[in-house]
Amino acid sequence: MTDLHFRLRDALAAAGYTYDVVSDLIGTTAQAALGRNETTPGLRATRGGTPVETLTRMWLLQATVSAEDAERALPGLVDELCAAGILERTLSEVAARVDLRPYGTDGGNLWVASDLTPGLDGGSMRVGSDHVLGISPAATSLAELTVRAPVGRALDLGTGCGVQSLHLATHARHVVATDVNQRALWLTRLNADLNGVSFDVREGSFFEPVAGELFDLIVTNPPFVISPATGERLVYRDSGLPGDRVVEDIVRRIPSFLNPGGVGQVLANWAIEKGTDWDERLAAWLEPATDIRGCDAWIVQREVLDLPSYVELWLKDAGQHGAPDYARRYETWLSWFDDVGVEAVGFGWINLRSRTDDGTDPGPDNHRLEEWRWEVEQPLGPEVAAHFERVTSVRALDDDALLATRPRLAVDVVQETFGPAGAEDPSQIVLRRQRGMRRAVPVDTVTSALAGAADGELTLAQLLAAIGQLLGEVDVAARLAEVRTLIADGFLETGDHLG
Ligand SMILES: C[S@@+](CC[C@H](N)C(=O)[O-])C[C@H]1O[C@@H](n2cnc3c(N)ncnc32)[C@H](O)[C@@H]1O
Numbered sequence: 001m002t003d004l005h006f007r008l009r010d011a012l013a014a015a016g017y018t019y020d021v022v023s024d025l026i027g028t029t030a031q032a033a034l035g036r037n038e039t040t041p042g043l044r045a046t047r048g049g050t051p052v053e054t055l056t057r058m059w060l061l062q063a064t065v066s067a068e069d070a071e072r073a074l075p076g077l078v079d080e081l082c083a084a085g086i087l088e089r090t091l092s093e094v095a096a097r098v099d100l101r102p103y104g105t106d107g108g109n110l111w112v113a114s115d116l117t118p119g120l121d122g123g124s125m126r127v128g129s130d131h132v133l134g135i136s137p138a139a140t141s142l143a144e145l146t147v148r149a150p151v152g153r154a155l156d157l158g159t160g161c162g163v164q165s166l167h168l169a170t171h172a173r174h175v176v177a178t179d180v181n182q183r184a185l186w187l188t189r190l191n192a193d194l195n196g197v198s199f200d201v202r203e204g205s206f207f208e209p210v211a212g213e214l215f216d217l218i219v220t221n222p223p224f225v226i227s228p229a230t231g232e233r234l235v236y237r238d239s240g241l242p243g244d245r246v247v248e249d250i251v252r253r254i255p256s257f258l259n260p261g262g263v264g265q266v267l268a269n270w271a272i273e274k275g276t277d278w279d280e281r282l283a284a285w286l287e288p289a290t291d292i293r294g295c296d297a298w299i300v301q302r303e304v305l306d307l308p309s310y311v312e313l314w315l316k317d318a319g320q321h322g323a324p325d326y327a328r329r330y331e332t333w334l335s336w337f338d339d340v341g342v343e344a345v346g347f348g349w350i351n352l353r354s355r356t357d358d359g360t361d362p363g364p365d366n367h368r369l370e371e372w373r374w375e376v377e378q379p380l381g382p383e384v385a386a387h388f389e390r391v392t393s394v395r396a397l398d399d400d401a402l403l404a405t406r407p408r409l410a411v412d413v414v415q416e417t418f419g420p421a422g423a424e425d426p427s428q429i430v431l432r433r434q435r436g437m438r439r440a441v442p443v444d445t446v447t448s449a450l451a452g453a454a455d456g457e458l459t460l461a462q463l464l465a466a467i468g469q470l471l472g473e474v475d476v477a478a479r480l481a482e483v484r485t486l487i488a489d490g491f492l493e494t495g496d497h498l499g
Pocket of ligand 1: 220
C-alpha cells in the first residue's frame with residue numbers, strides 16, 4: 001500500500017464518504033437522476049460544505065470545488081493527489097481527474113476509483129482509447145453471477161478498475177488481476193490499497209500472464225463488442241479480434257486453466273449467424289481439447305439484439321451519435337454484419353465447471369445451453385453453484401440408485417393450476433420454483449402427486465408405487481428421465497441437496 005493511498009483511505013473514512021451516507025445525503029431521486037447522467041439534483045442536495053458533501057460533489061458529481069473545501073475534506077492531501085493524477089487544481093479550485101465513489105456490497109462499503117463517467121449533463125460521451133470503466137451494469141451482472149464459495153486462487157481476466165477482484169478478495173485467498181491497459185492496472189492497484197486488500201496485478205494479454213497456472217475460479221467480462229475492424233479501438237470494449245472470436249478463445253481456453261472442480265464464468269456477446277442456431281455454434285466451443293479435463297457447461301442467452309439496436313447502442317456508447325460521420329459508421333457496421341453473415345447478437349452468461357478426476361463423476365459432460373429472458377433471483381451465483389452440484393450428483397446415480405433416493409420437494413416450489421372456472425380438474429398443472437432461475441415446468445397428475453408426496457421419507461420407488469395404486473399404473477422407466485430433470489433443475493432434492 002502506498003502511503004498516499006493509505007492516507008487517502010483514512011480521509012475518506014474520516015469524512016464518512018460511504019455508500020449509505022452518500023445515498024442518504026443525496027436521496028433516491030437525485031441518485032436516480034445521476035443514473036441518467038444528470039447531476040443538478042445531487043448538486044442541490046450537497047451545498048453545505050461538509051467534507052462528505054465536498055467529496056460527493058467532486059467525485060460523484062464531477063463538480064469543481066473550492067480549494068478551501070477540498071483541503072478541509074482531504075487535509076494535507078490535495079497537492080499529492082494532484083501529483084498522483086487523482087485530482088487537479090488551479091489556485092482556488094480543485095476537480096477530480098478520476099471517479100472515486102463508495103460502492104455498497106453485501107460485505108460492506110468499498111471505494112472504487114475509475115475513469116470519469118462521460119456524458120454527465122449532456123456532455124460528450126467520447127473517451128480516450130485507454131478509458132477504464134467504473135461499476136457498469138455488466139460489471140454488476142458478472143459480480144452477481146459469480147460463485148462465491150471460498151477458494152484458493154481466483155483470476156480476474158481483464159480487470160479494468162478491479163471491481164471483480166474486489167469481490168473476489170472476499171472469498172479467494174489469492175487474486176490475480178490481469179489487463180493490457182496500464183491505466184487499468186494503476187487503478188486496480190489504487191483500489192486494492194483503498195480497500196485494504198492485495199491483488200497479484202499482472203500486465204499482459206488474456207491468459208499470457210498466467211501461462212501454466214491453475215485457478216479455482218476465473219471470472220471475466222471481456223471486451224466483447226462485435227464490430228468491424230476499423231482500426232479504432234476502445235480497449236474496454238474492443239478486443240481487436242474479428243467477430244466474437246475473443247469470447248470463443250476465452251471459452252475454449254478456460255478449461256486448461258481450471259483446477260478440478262474449478263469454475264469459469266464469462267459475460268459475453270456472441271454473433272447469431274444466418275442459418276445456424278445460436279446454441280449450435282456455442283456448443284462447438286465446448287468441445288474439449290484432447291489433453292484437457294472435460295467441463296460441464298451452462299450457457300444462458302439472456303437477450304437478443306437486432307443489428308440496428310446493437311450498432312446504435314455501441315455507437316452511442318462511443319459518443320458517435322450526432323457526429324458528422326455517424327450515418328457512415330452505422331452503414332459500415334451493418335454492411336459488415338451482412339458480409340460476415342450475422343443476423344443478430346446474443347448476450348448472456350457462460351458458466352463452466354471443470355470435472356473432478358476422482359473417479360466418482362462418470363458419464364459425459366453436461367452441456368446445457370438455453371434461452372432464458374425471464375427475471376431471475378439475484379445474486380444468481382448460489383444457483384450457478386447449485387446447478388453444477390445437481391448435475392454432478394444426478395449423473396452419478398444410475399436408475400437403481402435414483403429409485404433408492406428419498407426425494408423431497410424443494411421449499412420454494414409452488415403449484416399453479418389452470419383451467420376453466422368451476423371445472424373439477426385443472427387442464428394444466430405447473431410447478432414453479434420461486435428461487436434461482438424461477439423455472440416453471442408443466443407436469444401431469446402423476447408428477448404433481450409425486451411432488452406433493454416427496455417429503456424425504458419414502459424412496460422414489462415407494463412413491464411411484466403408491467401413486468400407481470392411486471392413479472393407475474405408472475411407467476417407472478419413463479418417469480425417471482423426468483425425475484432426473486426435476487432434480488437437475490432443483491425442484492426435487494435428494495441427499496446432498498437437502499437444505
Ligand atoms: C468490459 S471491461 C471489464 C472490466 C472489469 N473486469 C469489469 O467487470 O467491469 C474489459 C477489460 O478487458 C481489458 N482488455 C482488453 N483487451 C485485453 C486483452 N487482450 N487482455 C487482457 N485484458 C484486456 C480492458 O482493458 C478492460 O479493462
